[in-house]
Amino acid sequence: xxxxxxxxxxxxxxxxxxxxxxxxxxxxxxxQAVLFCVYLVPPPHTVRGLARELKLRKxxxxxxxxxxxxxxxxxxxxxxxxxxxxxxxxxxxxxxxxSEFGDLILRAARAIP
Amino acid sequence: xxxxxxxxxxxxxxxxxxxxxxxxxxxxxxxQAVLFCVYLVPPPHTVRGLARELKLRKxxxxxxxxxxxxxxxxxxxxxxxxxxxxxxxxxxxxxxxxSEFGDLILRAARAIP
DNA sequence: ATAGATTGATACGTATGCGAAACGTTCTAT
DNA sequence: ATAGAACGTTTCGCATACGTATCAATCTAT
Numbered sequence: 001x002x003x004x005x006x007x008x009x010x011x012x013x014x015x016x017x018x019x020x021x022x023x024x025x026x027x028x029x030x031x032q033a034v035l036f037c038v039y040l041v042p043p044p045h046t047v048r049g050l051a052r053e054l055k056l057r058k059x060x061x062x063x064x065x066x067x068x069x070x071x072x073x074x075x076x077x078x079x080x081x082x083x084x085x086x087x088x089x090x091x092x093x094x095x096x097x098x099s100e101f102g103d104l105i106l107r108a109a110r111a112i113p
Numbered sequence: 114x115x116x117x118x119x120x121x122x123x124x125x126x127x128x129x130x131x132x133x134x135x136x137x138x139x140x141x142x143x144x145q146a147v148l149f150c151v152y153l154v155p156p157p158h159t160v161r162g163l164a165r166e167l168k169l170r171k172x173x174x175x176x177x178x179x180x181x182x183x184x185x186x187x188x189x190x191x192x193x194x195x196x197x198x199x200x201x202x203x204x205x206x207x208x209x210x211x212s213e214f215g216d217l218i219l220r221a222a223r224a225i226p
Numbered sequence: 227a228t229a230g231a232t233t234g235a236t237a238c239g240t241a242t243g244c245g246a247a248a249c250g251t252t253c254t255a256t
Numbered sequence: 257a258t259a260g261a262a263c264g265t266t267t268c269g270c271a272t273a274c275g276t277a278t279c280a281a282t283c284t285a286t
Contacts, residue, residue: 015125016145021167028272028273033130036125055133055136057275057276085234098122101125109116195252196253197264
């Protein structure tokens with residue numbers, strides 16, 4: 001990817017402004033980060049795994065998942081192999097959300113000369 | 114800028130994860146959007162102007178500015194021409210913040226194959 | 227069988243953000 | 257001089273997120 005610092009910031013701004021304008025489901029940076037990891041990093045995803053990846057405490061991840069599950073963007077399933085563990089899985093709604101977010105970034109990118 | 118949907122999302126994830134890891138001053142999407150507008154859109158910036166640009170109410174902008182000013186990322190000055198208006202200005206700290214954020218995005222971009 | 231470790235969730239007190247309505251100050255028009 | 261508009265802020269009640277400490281359930285090792 002060839003891209004300069006100024007372009008990078010413009011890209012970020014464009015996408016950011018658009019999400020704010022739409023007053024999209026207002027996700028925290030944390031919540032968004034968890035969401036993106038679940039969808040863009042190969043599974044399986046557990047609470048402790050996400051916590052390690054994002055350098056967060058487990059309660060923080062649990063709460064982020066509470067919010068994301070409540071919105072239908074991810075799903076929790078107890079791991080049948082180890083009933084202590086929880087597997088965080090993708091949903092159709094979450095896939096749509098991410099896909100639309102991708103388009104949004106692309107539009108922001110195209111708006112850059 | 115040539116960039117695909119998958120790359121766009123990977124880019125976003127990379128930068129997002131990095132900010133969460135650093136537990137950077139935890140700014141709302143709104144606060145970030147205001148910050149980016151102040152620095153990447155030509156001045157002058159007023160509360161009403163930012164509100165219009167982001168489709169927000171004025172109190173929402175005021176609160177975002179409260180937080181940003183408190184963190185030293187922007188500065189407020191009464192417009193001498195019209196003492197009702199407030200001019201939102203850049204600061205050194207804010208410039209540094211944005212510059213570092215730009216680098217962060219660039220690193221995320223380079224991490225994409 | 228049982229003591230310990232591990233996993234994720236919860237409880238608690240605190241901090242921060244939100245939308246709607248009302249506010250004081252300053253400018254404008256008559 | 258005065259009524260009204262425009263600007264940004266503040267107040268109110270409410271919702272949500274935070275970090276720390278603690279919890280119940282489950283697995284592991286002896």
